[in-house]
Structures are given as structure tokens and as C-alpha cells.
Amino acid sequence: MKTTIHLKLYAGLQKYASASDDNHPIETGDSVREVLNRLGVPPDKPLLVFINGNRSKATSLLQGEELVKVFPPMRGG
């Protein structure tokens, strides 16, 4: 079933989509990784994922209406 999420991308991920998309289309049951793959984010890119403010996994499944925030780990010093 088609639905939408609130998607916010940070720290360089904005090149794959607008930084904030309040009506990003998904299919119910999509994983975060599947949503990002469709945007062109490399499938093996490590990601830090927060769904509705809770630390989550890229494999977490979405039902729609969630606030999904994603950024990559960093190591530079």
C-alpha cells in the first residue's frame, strides 16, 4: 500500500534527495534501506537511523507516517 514518511537526511546524504521531505513516498513494509536505495544511496553505505526519535536499524520496516532521520557515521578528526 502506498503511503508516505517524513524523511530527513543529514551530513552529505542530502545529495541523494532534498534534505527534508515531509511526504516521501514508500510502500508499507519497505525497509529504511530500501527507501534509501531507491534514492541512489549505495546499498553498503553505513547509516545511522532514527525512527520517531528512536535509534533504529537500516533494516527496520516502515508502516508510513514515521519521522525517519538518517546520517552516516563519521571518522575524520
Next chain:
Amino acid sequence: MIHFQVPKAFSRNIDTLSEEEQARLSHSKVCIVGLGGLGGTVAEILVRTGIGNLILVDRDRFDPSNMNRQLVCTEETIGNLKVDETSRRLKTINPDLNLNPHIDFLTADNASEILGEADVVVDCLDSLEARFDLEQAARNGDKPLVSAAVSGISGYVTTILPGDSGLQEILNQLGEETSDSEPVSCLAAIVFLIASLETNEVIKLLLDRNGLLRNRLLLVDLSDNIFEEFPLTDLSDG
């Protein structure tokens, strides 16, 4: 109670810091591991704030590629040891500063000796593997660790107390792509900003102040001037 005469160099700290707090900082010891962009700036701010004792750890020499973001890297210091040049600069700010420099990388074997009597450890490294080693060393030594990292015009800071799950929570889904071999692109603006935030956490720890970024990650993304906190929670059953 022994009266502490605040040196004139730090007189403009007073009001924001009490004289007692300024005295406490002068007796505090901080270990900075990594003297690149973050570490050099953290050291500078700590000394200008009045921290009296620093342990500096790095084995590298300044390279022209450091110039864009590393405070102590200049035409005059290229080719020289970061520990030596950073020590020299810090001594020109506070000649009474007590320095304990280590021309070495921190390893499991030398960590206990290097961290020594540090009150707080600061992670200014640029390698994921070394960050985990440092976190373990700080945990073994029962010392608080302030950790930060940067990339591009983004960065983050967190404070880890012994017993906290710490970096594992931030970096537990890493894949092959996060190879340590590739240099990280980052601009001075984010490096100096994240170093400032990292230093502020150190000062809060030293002064037992509230508001630590414990179990929280402060993400900064300068592309949209974003400052946002994320809770760090256990994913083991997620």
C-alpha cells in the same frame, strides 16, 4: 582554604567561571589523543581556558594537506612532529602549562601508562579502529571520554562515561565502506566548531556541570545550520 590568585591571562574567564572553578581547571589534567584538526584546536581552547596539565598523544608530522583545518600547521611547522609544535605553541600561551607529550600512537599496550592520571580523555582521532581502542582504554582506566568526528561540513560530539555503551551505539552498523585508508574531506569551519563543542564537554566534566551530552549525540550539519541531538539507546534487541 588556600586563596587562588587568578592569573591575569584568565581574568576574563571570571564571572563565567568562579575563581574556585578557575583554580580547579588549573589543577586538572586532560589527555588529548590525536593532534590533527580537532586535537590541535581542543588543546588551544583548553589552555586558553586555563587547564593546567595536558597529556598530548600523536606520532604524526605536519603535512601540507593538514593546512586547511589544523590550527598548528603552518609553513613553518610542516614536516615537524605535531606533538612538538603543538607543545611549543601552547607554551607561548601559558608558560606555566604542565605538558606530558607522547610521540606515539595510543595502543592497548601503552594506553594505561599514557592516560595515567588524566581526569578526562578527549578523542580527536581520525580512525575508527583507534577510536574503539581509545574508548576501551578510557573504560579500563575508569575515565570519562569525550568523542567527536567530522566529515565534510558535518560532525558530531558525545560524552561517554565508564559503563556507558558509547561508541558501539554510534558505530555498530559499520560496513566495509568505512575503510580507514581513505582521507576524509572536511572544512575548517566544522572542525573548529566541533572542537569547541568537544572542549566545552571537557570543561563541563571537569567542573561537574550539568548538560553533558551523555547517551546523546549532538549532530551538527552546517549545510542547513542544523544542531540536533539524537538519543543513543541499546539496539541489541532491535
